[in-house]
Amino acid sequence: MSANEQLLLRSGSLRRRRIVEKVVAVIATLSALLAVGMLALVIGSVATKGASSLSWDFLTKPRGLFGEKGGIADAIIGSGIIVGIATLIAVPIGVLVAIYVSEFASKGIATFVRVVLDVMNGIPAIVVGIFVFGVIVVGRGQSALAGSFALSILMIPLIARATQEILALVPGSLREASLALGVSRWRTVFSVVLPTTIGGIVTGTVLAVARVAGETAPLLFTSSITANAINTNVSEALPSIPVAIFTFSESPDPADQANGWAAALVLISFVLVASIIARALADRSRRKLSGGR
Amino acid sequence: MKKGLILSAALLCAAVAAMTTAGVSGATVSEGTRANAGTLTGAGATFPFPLISKWIPAYDQASGTQVNYSPIGSGGGIAAITARTVDFGASDAPLSPDQFTACKGCVQIPWALSATSVIYNVPGAPQGLKLTPAIIAQMYLGFVQKWNSPGIKKLNPGVSLPDLKITPVYRSDSSGTSYNFTDFLTKTSPTWKSKVGTGTSVSWPTGIGARGSSGVTGVVSRTTGAMTYVDVAYALANKLKFARVRNAAGKFTLPGLRSINAAASSVGKVTGNGEISIVNPAKSQPLAYPISTFTYVLAPTSSPKAVELRKFIYWAITSGQQFGPKLLFAPLPKGVLAFNYRQIKKIQG
Amino acid sequence: MTTTTHDQAPPGLESRGLPWRVGDVIFYGLTAAASLATLGLVVWLSYKVIAQAWGAIQTFGLGFVTSIAWDPVKQNFGALDFIYGTAVTAFIALLIATPLSIAIALFLTELAPRWIRGPVGTLIELLAAIPSVVLGLWGILVFGPWVAAHLEPFLERWLGFIPIFNGDPSQAGLLPAALVLTLMIVPITSSICRELFSRVPSELSEGALALGATRWETIRGVAIPYAGPGIVAAVLLGLGRAFGEAIAVTQVIGAGSGINASLFAPADTLASRIASQYQGAVSGLQIDSILYLAAILLVISLITNVAAQTVVRRFERSRGAIS
Numbered sequence: 004m005s006a007n008e009q010l011l012l013r014s015g016s017l018r019r020r021r022i023v024e025k026v027v028a029v030i031a032t033l034s035a036l037l038a039v040g041m042l043a044l045v046i047g048s049v050a051t052k053g054a055s056s057l058s059w060d061f062l063t064k065p066r067g068l069f070g071e072k073g074g075i076a077d078a079i080i081g082s083g084i085i086v087g088i089a090t091l092i093a094v095p096i097g098v099l100v101a102i103y104v105s106e107f108a109s110k111g112i113a114t115f116v117r118v119v120l121d122v123m124n125g126i127p128a129i130v131v132g133i134f135v136f137g138v139i140v141v142g143r144g145q146s147a148l149a150g151s152f153a154l155s156i157l158m159i160p161l162i163a164r165a166t167q168e169i170l171a172l173v174p175g176s177l178r179e180a181s182l183a184l185g186v187s188r189w190r191t192v193f194s195v196v197l198p199t200t201i202g203g204i205v206t207g208t209v210l211a212v213a214r215v216a217g218e219t220a221p222l223l224f225t226s227s228i229t230a231n232a233i234n235t236n237v238s239e240a241l242p243s244i245p246v247a248i249f250t251f252s253e254s255p256d257p258a259d260q261a262n263g264w265a266a267a268l269v270l271i272s273f274v275l276v277a278s279i280i281a282r283a284l285a286d287r288s289r290r291k292l293s294g295g296r
Numbered sequence: 297m298k299k300g301l302i303l304s305a306a307l308l309c310a311a312v313a314a315m316t317t318a319g320v321s322g323a324t325v326s327e328g329t330r331a332n333a334g335t336l337t338g339a340g341a342t343f344p345f346p347l348i349s350k351w352i353p354a355y356d357q358a359s360g361t362q363v364n365y366s367p368i369g370s371g372g373g374i375a376a377i378t379a380r381t382v383d384f385g386a387s388d389a390p391l392s393p394d395q396f397t398a399c400k401g402c403v404q405i406p407w408a409l410s411a412t413s414v415i416y417n418v419p420g421a422p423q424g425l426k427l428t429p430a431i432i433a434q435m436y437l438g439f440v441q442k443w444n445s446p447g448i449k450k451l452n453p454g455v456s457l458p459d460l461k462i463t464p465v466y467r468s469d470s471s472g473t474s475y476n477f478t479d480f481l482t483k484t485s486p487t488w489k490s491k492v493g494t495g496t497s498v499s500w501p502t503g504i505g506a507r508g509s510s511g512v513t514g515v516v517s518r519t520t521g522a523m524t525y526v527d528v529a530y531a532l533a534n535k536l537k538f539a540r541v542r543n544a545a546g547k548f549t550l551p552g553l554r555s556i557n558a559a560a561s562s563v564g565k566v567t568g569n570g571e572i573s574i575v576n577p578a579k580s581q582p583l584a585y586p587i588s589t590f591t592y593v594l595a596p597t598s599s600p601k602a603v604e605l606r607k608f609i610y611w612a613i614t615s616g617q618q619f620g621p622k623l624l625f626a627p628l629p630k631g632v633l634a635f636n637y638r639q640i641k642k643i644q645g
Numbered sequence: 646m647t648t649t650t651h652d653q654a655p656p657g658l659e660s661r662g663l664p665w666r667v668g669d670v671i672f673y674g675l676t677a678a679a680s681l682a683t684l685g686l687v688v689w690l691s692y693k694v695i696a697q698a699w700g701a702i703q704t705f706g707l708g709f710v711t712s713i714a715w716d717p718v719k720q721n722f723g724a725l726d727f728i729y730g731t732a733v734t735a736f737i738a739l740l741i742a743t744p745l746s747i748a749i750a751l752f753l754t755e756l757a758p759r760w761i762r763g764p765v766g767t768l769i770e771l772l773a774a775i776p777s778v779v780l781g782l783w784g785i786l787v788f789g790p791w792v793a794a795h796l797e798p799f800l801e802r803w804l805g806f807i808p809i810f811n812g813d814p815s816q817a818g819l820l821p822a823a824l825v826l827t828l829m830i831v832p833i834t835s836s837i838c839r840e841l842f843s844r845v846p847s848e849l850s851e852g853a854l855a856l857g858a859t860r861w862e863t864i865r866g867v868a869i870p871y872a873g874p875g876i877v878a879a880v881l882l883g884l885g886r887a888f889g890e891a892i893a894v895t896q897v898i899g900a901g902s903g904i905n906a907s908l909f910a911p912a913d914t915l916a917s918r919i920a921s922q923y924q925g926a927v928s929g930l931q932i933d934s935i936l937y938l939a940a941i942l943l944v945i946s947l948i949t950n951v952a953a954q955t956v957v958r959r960f961e962r963s964r965g966a967i968s
Contacts, residue, residue, distance in 0.1 A: 125947060133923060
């Protein structure tokens with residue numbers, strides 16, 4: 004121990020500093036435990052209460068009328084259709100914007116478009132819902148297409164950003180080599196750049212899907228007046244799982260509440276599994292690109 | 297390994313697809329297809345939803361027409377039919393002249409009759425606690441704050457009321473039941489009239505708001521000391537206690553078929569646009585429950601679904617009424633029926 | 646998100662006088678069109694919201710923002726209640742979430758044994774994946790009743806002399822809503838903080854340690870200042886999320902009116918008032934007023950978001966100079 008340290012120790016300062024460090028460590032550990040604990044609480048509630056009301060009936064029957072138990076079959080199908088169409092709209096647009104930003108745009112324009120994407124990402128979902136209501140639903144009626152359009156507005160910035168980040172990781176030499184060989188620009192992108200990034204794009208898409216699968220606000224005004232039977236007509240409003248959970252959550256009927264927990268379990272399972280898959284895909288993709296082939 | 301992950305992703309998609317297919321096939325087996333007949337889509341008041349829920353399967357059997365109804369509140373129903381996003385709307389609040397103009401040719405047809413109960417969650421209190429309009433107004437104004445306050449105790453001698461805070465619960469969405477309840481309070485309490493007034497949506501002085509008849513019933517069932525106003529069928533379905541309310545004749549009445557009929561009995565000929573108020577009937581009706589109300593269906597005079605609409609509404613006000621009494625919906629008086637037949641004829645294609 | 650360096654486009658496609666084929670032009674057109682469409686969408690949305698709010702803006706002007714009224718009967722509307730609710734719930738959520746997130750990030754980057762870091766980090770990020778409607782369901786049926794039965798009486802007993810903790814316990818109110826928002830923000834801000842702390846150059850922290858600093862002092866003196874702007878950006882992003890949350894808040898805030906000193910009382914935020922009243926608004930002025938609320942919400946969210954991005958960009962630029 005140096006003379007300095009002996010000095011500090013004798014004056015007690017080092018000991019105090021070590022105590023402070025231990026206290027901070029304890030606080031940090033408790034915080035992490037608190038966060039994990041809350042997660043466990045929420046998911047635990049959903050899992051236990053949801054599992055007990057999950058049944059084959061629940062998954063195959065449509066919404067019930069007043070006093071009837073019913074199920075979420077119509078909501079599962081509706082959600083699948085609405086999110087599916089939203090993905091079909093958002094992926095091409097998101098990927099194209101990302102390609103523009105990373106391959107064609109000058110630095111200033113690229114920054115500008117990225118700011119626009121960030122702004123789009125920050126628009127509250129409820130405002131998106133009002134907007135789509137105002138431009139599509141008024142005069143025409145609610146529809147799954149309107150709901151899909153609203154969800155795609157939420158998905159585009161997520162997919163564009165993920166795609167753009169992965170495109171930025173592709174070495175410039177790859178493009179230059181292709182161009183030097185005389186391959187046209189568009190073919191370079193399609194045959195050379197995109198294939199190496201497909202994993203990242205899929206990841207971004209899966210994450211965006213996981214995010215909007217649980218969105219309620221945009222669907223409240225665009226696809227909430229629905230039939231009481233299974234419907235696949237996209238020009239009509241279709242029920243969705245988040246809106247169903249929203250309705251169940253407010254009801255006094257214990258049967259409705261049980262349905263709410265079970266629907267939440269279905270939704271959370273889907274979202275969690277999708278997130279885990281996306282994360283695993285992302286790790287692989289990033290490792291492959293940065294670690295070289 | 298990458299193949300493994302893509303395989304997992306594919307499995308996930310396959311699982312979702314499988315569940316969806318199972319859902320569709322399971323449902324088509326049990327529900328039958330709708331390919332044959334027409335459909336009618338409506339939205340609006342939560343008040344008549346218990347009765348409409350009985351109508352839907354019965355009418356499907358009787359006519360093959362599938363009726364879809366979304367209980368989003370009377371305001372939502374008025375907005376939806378005005379924007380023609382549905383085939384018919386439903387509202388317990390009659391349309392104002394401005395709303396009629398905005399609706400561009402809508403008919404208003406009173407198609408059911410019931411009562412708004414005042415429900416409460418007070419441990420130890422019996423069913424049928426006696427309340428006066430004045431006390432109810434004071435509770436919702438925030439002037440009377442505890443269940444064991446002198447005003448309530450005086451009305452209910454011999455009842456042990458706990459020292460529990462009163463939490464008034466109101467509809468946060470635009471509600472015809474709110475209209476009925478505030479109409480009643482406006483007509484019986486000058487303070488309420490000047491401070492708050494009547495409407496499907498008002499500025500509530502105090503309490504907690506919730507969406508839909510379902511939502512307010514939910515809050516009351518979870519919160520001791522809470523009270524709210526809601527169609528009596530919801531109180532019955534959720535086994536919640538509701539109050540005896542004093543009418544103009546000084547009698548404390550419960551919502552029931554007899555008391556609702558008594559309130560509606562003063563309705564003679566119906567004219568104009570069909571708006572009928574039976575709130576706080578005169579003391580010549582000693583049996584009347586003072587917070588009774590008609591509830592209306594709103595249909596466009598010019599609609600591509602005119603034929604189906606006429607048939608459905610006619611069925612609802614005739615055969616459909618048989619499902620009412622169990623849910624405390626009283627049969628429509630003759631004068632109202634006569635008016636309705638005339639209104640139905642106005643729905644043309 | 647704020648993590649990768651993308652300060653310049655890779656050298657390539659638009660370069661060096663290589664000829665543009667027809668396919669190239671079409672492809673360029675497509676990508677540019679997509680970008681224009683995205684820009685157009687954002688502009689159109691902003692225009693639509695403000696245009697529809699115009700009736701209320703004309704009637705009430707800027708006084709709308711300072712008026713407590715919300716009276717559909719007297720046709721008098723104002724936003725102050727909801728601005729207060731939005732501000733208070735977001736502020737409390739941030740007050741709790743920020744130190745919590747920093748602590749969690751520290752735990753995950755410095756203090757935890759390596760084998761724990763991965764799983765715990767993943768678990769916390771999974772909290773971010775829980776849809777808000779599910780948090781709201783849990784809030785109504787589990788958390789709200791617990792808050793009313795245990796947390797609020799506890800706070801009132803020990804801290805009741807402070808007006809914000811003095812009131813009747815309620816299952817729905819500002820406090821449950823703020824706590825649910827906290828749960829939503831923590832995963833976002835903690836994952837950003839975690840990335841920031843993991844990027845502190847090891848030379849800096851090792852240097853401090855070599856000079857005799859404890860680990861905490863190193864963190865406090867090196868890591869936190871280094872990551873400072875990033876933490877600010879993380880906080881701003883969390884704030885933006887808190888402002889815009891409509892569903893979970895609607896479920897647990899109680900649609901109250903007026904401005905109450907107590908945190909236990911029911912209240913309402915901009916987003917949740919829009920969610921509960923938009924569908925059924927029957928007078929033109931009420932609809933316009935709700936859109937006015939939406940316009941205010943949009944402006945607040947945009948400002949917060951752009952501020953976050955500005956901080957991030959400046960942060961990345963300065964970091965670029967150092968490393």
